[in-house]
Amino acid sequence: MESRADIRKTYKLFIGGAFPRSESGRSYKVDDSKGAFLANAALASRKDARDAVLAARSAQPKWWDATAYNRGQILYRVAEMIEGRRGQFEDDVVSAEGVSRRKAASAVDAAIDRWVWYAGWADKIAQVLGSSNPVAGPYFNFSMPEPTGVVAAVAPQDSSLLGLVSVVAPIIVGGNTVIVVASQNRPLPAVTLAEVLATSDVPGGVVNILTGDYAEISPWLASHADVNALDLTGVGDAGLAKQLAVDAAVNVKRVLPPPRKAPDWFDDPGLDRIRAFVETTTVWHPIGV
């Protein structure tokens, strides 16, 4: 029987809903957990990061303008698509993380469930984090959570899919758009997630995924004047995390620092990540006839 050469995938960036190569033309070798060659991934540059910010900024108002119900459905649809490709995600996680097929399957299960959990929050955040406020005067006063805007995130280095999902979903469910730098040595599940997002109903630019050296890319994002917040979850180097937090002060970015101890991504996430990337707007109006 004649052997057939398989078609191999080119792993690219995901910016504004499209899959460009790095503008720099660079790539880097991605190995599996045993050190065998897996793929050449795009090595994102400063220019790619800035393009991603531009895409995220232009997508943000429309994403927030959609009804919460609509955002919830769009995010739920993403979970459907991950489920449909679960075999591919399991393969990716097995090769990236070197875990057993059974463990990879449970990570994919948890990632899908996590995504569904966050999707359901879309039309509940305002009820849980908002309020009507009994002020001492004839005024109607209410507070509503609103998105911070454009968030730049460094995804966890170890948990290549569940960790990534656990960082991205709470940012976008609140109406923000995101530029996420995928796990540096385990980027392939992130590229597969990009393929899911591209064929789901999530508007281009809402999620932008960069692969490469996060220590090279993240300083450009931390000091970018059009980024409103930083999620440093995947930054393991304390010195770099501190420098990024210093850079973030240029426009008073909100900063979610790296966790003090390695998180167990299977744990109940709670509301902290959603809360970190929403603002509160309070509206006053007189009451009278």
Next chain:
Amino acid sequence: MTFEYAPAPESRAVVDIAAHYGLFIDGQFTDPIDGGAFKTINPATEEVLAEISDAGSADVDRAVASARSAYKSTWSKMPGRERAKYLYRLARLIQERSRELAVLETLDNGKPIRESRDVDVPLAAAHFFYHAGWADKLEYAGLGPRPRAYGVAGQIIPWNFPLLMLAWKVAPALATGNTVVLKPAETTPLTALAFADICQQADLPPGVVNIVTGGPATGRLVSEHPDVDKVAFTGSTEVGKQIQRAVAGTGKGLTLELGGKAANIVFDDAPLDEAVEGIVNGIFFNQGHVCCAGSRLLVQESVADEVLDALKRRLTTLRLGDPMDKNTDIGAINSREQRERIDELVKSGDAEGADRWSSPCAIPEKGWWYPPTVFTGVTQAHRIAREEIFGPVLSVLTFRTPDEALEKANNSPYGLSAGIWTEKGSRILWMASRLRAGVVWANTFNRFDPASPFGGYKESGFGREGGRQGLAAYLKSGGH
């Protein structure tokens, strides 16, 4: 028609200002170890009111150590319902001593007695009363069943609302179980020192509240102290950024309430008489020394002339002068330095081609003053449209459509507050969800309440003060 008013000065007999004040550490007034002293001045008369201690590094060490020890031994172990009682006591004492506090505030700050009496002091008491009730209900704050205090909070407050800003900082910190090292503003320490006396009268356990007076160097010592767990700052964006850099990577909690350049947007269907009152209140309240002041008036082109005529007419009736006079509308500028900053920005407005109009009011000979001033012909590129003036100076721009108003309002690195004047409810709600501002006043302006969260977007800072949302500034979420 002009109305003449007989002078109606509030008596200062109610206050007894000491010649010298120590620092308030561990429940006692104490002289600084390695610090010196500085003078606090009545900005309306340039009279020296008192000599104030300048806390140095050993003093801040003592204050933080006292706060730490009070946190460990007393405050963190006390049930919430007991903490609440101390906050209720503080609220009551502020109410009981309200006249004294109002006079002290006006003497030290220069704001009209009418404002310190009717706004600053009652709201300060209300903040303690509101937060007292939270102390034993923190599991309902929305931060999980077991939210935890940070520990020692280092708090730095500005001079524009000295006692009120103290209340905004101290009340939630104590209610949530933190202890406090507070640095009042250099030019307005007196009501904070009176509050220290109130803490003694309330038998607040020593070290729960420590007050270290001083300038920017003392502020840095507080915000950079390694044993402070949480830093809360209200002040300029420039200093806020310095603090954010200093706190980066330390694991400390941080909330910042910084500058603003609020748009006050008047549509052609607004009730114009009310809008004019709102514009006046928006920018001339407290001499414009308000971070959320409506310093950019965006008025729809079709009513611009009408609004400006009415505004100027109204401004000529404002009475500038002795802040202790109960009829005074515009008091003194808080310091010579601030007056110079206002003047410098006003001159930039002249130089960049905007048209200046100032109310033709008499300016007292002594003290620091600035007449209500309105710039027309302002473009978005002018410094007076972009930079926070923090004085009684209004920049007027016009717009034609709601989209243009929104675009101009959001065209600022700041995002603290905004005003909307229109009779159309749907437009208010449309604007409110698109304005990048933490507080939106619709058909009103400059309203404050302890139940109402306050704080900014973008370079106006992060975190909220007041309301359930404000508790998150002093609590770590615990459990889910």
